[in-house]
Amino acid sequence: MEKILFLAHTDTNGNLPKIALETLNAALQITQGLAGSTLTVGLVGENVQAAADQIAACGATKILGVSGADFGMSRYATDVKAAEAIGIAAGATLIIVPGTSRFSRAIPGAAFRLKATIDTHVSGIQFTEGVLQVQRWYYRQRMMATLTRAARPWILVVDSGVFQPWQGAKGSAKVEVVAATITDKEKRTKVTGVEAPSADAQTIRPDAPILLVAGAGWTKKQADGQIHAKKAETLILGFLKNAKASLGSSKSLVDQGSEGEQVLTCMSHLNQVGQTGSTPRHPKGLSTCCHGEEPHVVGWRFINERRAINTDANCGWAQGKADVLYVADAFAVMAKVNELLA
Numbered sequence: 001m002e003k004i005l006f007l008a009h010t011d012t013n014g015n016l017p018k019i020a021l022e023t024l025n026a027a028l029q030i031t032q033g034l035a036g037s038t039l040t041v042g043l044v045g046e047n048v049q050a051a052a053d054q055i056a057a058c059g060a061t062k063i064l065g066v067s068g069a070d071f072g073m074s075r076y077a078t079d080v081k082a083a084e085a086i087g088i089a090a091g092a093t094l095i096i097v098p099g100t101s102r103f104s105r106a107i108p109g110a111a112f113r114l115k116a117t118i119d120t121h122v123s124g125i126q127f128t129e130g131v132l133q134v135q136r137w138y139y140r141q142r143m144m145a146t147l148t149r150a151a152r153p154w155i156l157v158v159d160s161g162v163f164q165p166w167q168g169a170k171g172s173a174k175v176e177v178v179a180a181t182i183t184d185k186e187k188r189t190k191v192t193g194v195e196a197p198s199a200d201a202q203t204i205r206p207d208a209p210i211l212l213v214a215g216a217g218w219t220k221k222q223a224d225g226q227i228h229a230k231k232a233e234t235l236i237l238g239f240l241k242n243a244k245a246s247l248g249s250s251k252s253l254v255d256q257g258s259e260g261e262q263v264l265t266c267m268s269h270l271n272q273v274g275q276t277g278s279t280p281r282h283p284k285g286l287s288t289c290c291h292g293e294e295p296h297v298v299g300w301r302f303i304n305e306r307r308a309i310n311t312d313a314n315c316g317w318a319q320g321k322a323d324v325l326y327v328a329d330a331f332a333v334m335a336k337v338n339e340l341l342a
């Protein structure tokens with residue numbers, strides 16, 4: 001019998017972010033899977049009442065909260081104290097946490113203070129003969145491990161996009177206040193503002209239904225012997241706008257800037273997908289002007305339906321890496337696709 005704690009922080013509006021609602025579903029599944037277990041909710045934020053009301057119907061036995069101005073911002077020292085205080089108050093043996101950037105920084109520190117073991121990037125759960133097992137990937141998503149641990153407390157930091165967000169009616173929840181004592185020294189770090197690109201300049205959209213990947217072919221000489229980088233950029237940005245897609249890239253394309261070649265200004269290294277890049281999660285992916293080599297395609301691990309456009313019928317995508325390969329000129333195809341979408 002486990003004492004399960006779902007621990008989350010509020011966003012700037014006082015609500016729970018989507019990944020927290022996904023993780024709540026994971027915590028509920030674990031509670032149901034481990035007979036006789038109880039679920040407690042722990043919330044951290046400037047004011048946690050709205051978040052508690054948001055999930056009032058989730059079936060938790062109680063909701064604990066650490067709140068106040070000191071806990072509104074993402075700050076390691078105060079977040080660690082809050083998580084530790086809630087972990088102790090709940091007497092938790094299993095602590096399920098969303099892998100937000102804020103908690104990914106603080107929770108390992110809380111694990112140390114709670115003398116807990118911790119597994120991050122949890123991407124699946126299962127039960128074998130009544131024992132909880134979790135899945136996570138290793139070696140840049142090349143190997144998947146299924147593991148369990150006897151040690152308690154056991155903290156699980158859950159990745160986004162794995163579970164469906166919890167949905168339920170709002171209610172009026174009773175929050176039991178947990179005290180976390182903060183010293184002035186622990187408040188030295190202050191978040192003074194957030195610098196974020198404008199919505200149009202923001203090309204990485206984790207929640208987008210489709211990922212468009214652009215490869216180096218977009219900036220290579222085309223059939224007429226010329227490079228058409230400006231046209232490439234217009235076509236790519238046109239698709240992003242029309243399909244509300246997220247933009248990924250091959251390493252070759254994002255490396256070009258540092259190699260002095262003509263570049264697409266909408267690209268940075270943050271867009272790179274692959275072994276030394278990111279492993280985004282989207283229902284669909286469309287690769288354009290990208291060869292589909294293994295170090296790149298390994299980053300497509302979590303893209304469900306894959307299509308590619310390449311002039312080369314023998315490119316990597318043709319070797320069983322895509323569901324559909326269009327052997328065609330991506331400039332012509334994307335111009336037509338944009339026309340249809342518009």
Ligand SMILES: Cc1cc2nc3c(=O)[nH]c(=O)nc-3n(C[C@H](O)[C@H](O)[C@H](O)COP(=O)(O)OP(=O)(O)OC[C@H]3O[C@@H](n4cnc5c(N)ncnc54)[C@H](O)[C@@H]3O)c2cc1C
Pocket residue numbers: 214215216217218220222249250251252253272273274275276277278288289290291292293294295296299309310311312315328329330331
């Ligand atoms: C240790 C290591 C780590 C690496 N990590 C990564 C990584 O994280 N991510 C990554 O992407 N790569 C990575 N690479 C590099 C990877 O092996 C490839 O070199 C890279 O992905 C190639 O990029 P590309 O397909 O865009 O370019 P290219 O290989 O140059 O391919 C361009 C493609 O565009 C096509 N093309 C050209 N014009 C058109 C057109 N008009 N219409 C349609 N198709 C067209 C061509 O046929 C060609 O297939 C790594 C390599 C190593 C050794």
